[in-house]
Amino acid sequence: MAMNKAINCVNGTHRENTASAKTYLPGDLAMWFFILAELTVFAIFFITFAVTRQIYPQMFIDGQVYLHPVAGAINTIALITSSLFVALSVQDIKQGAEDTAKRYLLGALVMAAIYIVVKSWEYAQLVDSGIGLSTNSYFTLYFMITAFHYMHVLLGMVILAAIALKIQRGGYQGKSISGFEAGACYWHMVDLVWVILFPLIYVIK
Amino acid sequence: MTMFSFSKLEYLWLTLLAIILFNTLLGENVESTALVSILVALTVMYKGLIVIDHFMELKDANKYLRRMMRIYFIFFPSLIILSAFF
Numbered sequence: 001m002a003m004n005k006a007i008n009c010v011n012g013t014h015r016e017n018t019a020s021a022k023t024y025l026p027g028d029l030a031m032w033f034f035i036l037a038e039l040t041v042f043a044i045f046f047i048t049f050a051v052t053r054q055i056y057p058q059m060f061i062d063g064q065v066y067l068h069p070v071a072g073a074i075n076t077i078a079l080i081t082s083s084l085f086v087a088l089s090v091q092d093i094k095q096g097a098e099d100t101a102k103r104y105l106l107g108a109l110v111m112a113a114i115y116i117v118v119k120s121w122e123y124a125q126l127v128d129s130g131i132g133l134s135t136n137s138y139f140t141l142y143f144m145i146t147a148f149h150y151m152h153v154l155l156g157m158v159i160l161a162a163i164a165l166k167i168q169r170g171g172y173q174g175k176s177i178s179g180f181e182a183g184a185c186y187w188h189m190v191d192l193v194w195v196i197l198f199p200l201i202y203v204i205k
Numbered sequence: 206m207t208m209f210s211f212s213k214l215e216y217l218w219l220t221l222l223a224i225i226l227f228n229t230l231l232g233e234n235v236e237s238t239a240l241v242s243i244l245v246a247l248t249v250m251y252k253g254l255i256v257i258d259h260f261m262e263l264k265d266a267n268k269y270l271r272r273m274m275r276i277y278f279i280f281f282p283s284l285i286i287l288s289a290f291f
Contacts, residue, residue, distance in 0.1 A: 024266045032270060039277060046281060050288055073229040077222060080252075084218040087260040091214075188261045195252045196281055198225075199245045203232035204285065 027182030035189045038152070042193050045145045049200060052137055061205060063138035066131060071122050072202035075115045076194060079153075082111035083191040086160070086184045093177055098167050105164040108187070112157045119150055142201065149193055156190045159183040217255050224248045242289035246282035253278030 025032065053060045089104035126132075126139075133143045163183045166172065172180060211219075228245055235241055254275060258264040263271040 023268075025270065026262050026266055036273065043277070043281070047284075050284060054288065054291065069229055069232050073225055076225045080218065080221050080225065083256060083260050084214060087214055087262070088212075090262070185261055188256055191260075192253060192256055192278075195256065196249055199228055199232075199249055200285070203228050203245050204242055205232070 027185045028178050031182035031185060035185060038189060039193070042145075042149075042196075045141075045148070046196060046200060049141050049145060052141060056137060059136055059138050063136065063142065064202070064205060066126060066129060067142075067202055068122060068125070069202045071118050072198050075118050076198045078111045078114040078118070079191045079194050082108040082115075083188055085111065086187050090177075090181060090184050093167070093172055093180055098170075098172065102164050102167045105160055105167070109157060109160055109164070112153055112160070115153055116150070116157075119146065119153075145197065146201070149190070149197060152190045152193070156187045159186055214259060217259055221252055221255060224252060239289040243286050246285035246289075249285070250278055250282040253282075 085104040085108035089101045089108065092098075092101035092104060123143075131139055133140055160183060163180055166179075228248055231241055231245065257271065257274045257278065261274070263274060
């Protein structure tokens with residue numbers, strides 16, 4: 001009887017923990033509203049890109065010739081790796097390992113910088129070939145979507161740098177890491193958008 | 206001597222890298238077909254769900270938020286598949 005009660009008690013606690021885990025929000029609610037709003041804007045871009053491709057298929061095939069799929073793949077690897085570093089950093093800060101958390105964030109920033117350099121090189125190549133925003137509908141959409149994402153990467157870098165500085169100053173010692181998690185989730189959103197952009201722009205013909 | 210070991214996140218990252226390289230090879234070497242679009246869409250779906258569940262840590266977090274994020278990564282790859290047939 002006592003044993004049954006103990007088991008029920010343990011099960012009850014387990015249920016409560018599971019229930020609280022299922023309502024847990026990494027970061028804060030305001031950041032999640034922001035992330036969902038950003039994803040909605042990108043969704044409109046994705047749909048516009050796909051619909052325009054259906055209307056002008058040959059223009060899209062001709063435009064893709066000017067892109068560099070290897071540069072796109074390097075950028076995808078850089079962003080996925082930076083996302084891994086940010087996730088590992090969150091794990092470490094939860095365990096109080098501030099030095100390694102900071103190092104992972106710096107690694108994520110280096111990966112983001114690789115993205116910026118490669119993307120800037122791609123833009124420079126296109127401009128040197130005489131291609132710009134007004135060349136045709138394909139390049140208008142290409143520049144608008146990727147430049148919008150590029151700006152998100154820059155903002156994400158500022159957020160990651162601010163978090164790294166806060167770690168440096170001991171700002172998370174024994175305090176809430178909600179701001180840290182919010183910044184990390186924003187960065188993962190930037191990565192997620194690229195996960196769709198890369199095949200949409202570089203791979204699918 | 207300590208052995209270097211990968212955590213689950215790192216194994217998932219390696220899987221994602223393999224998928225990225227696979228997608229790039231597809232884009233570079235294979236003629237565009239509906240099958241390529243379907244394969245790419247499925248890998249996009251998988252990559253998205255991995256990042257949402259494991260990198261964003263939503264697997265054991267708020268179920269409504271997780272559902273919304275997952276729907277996004279089921280909806281858009283499905284559109285890619287649909288567009289392959291029209």
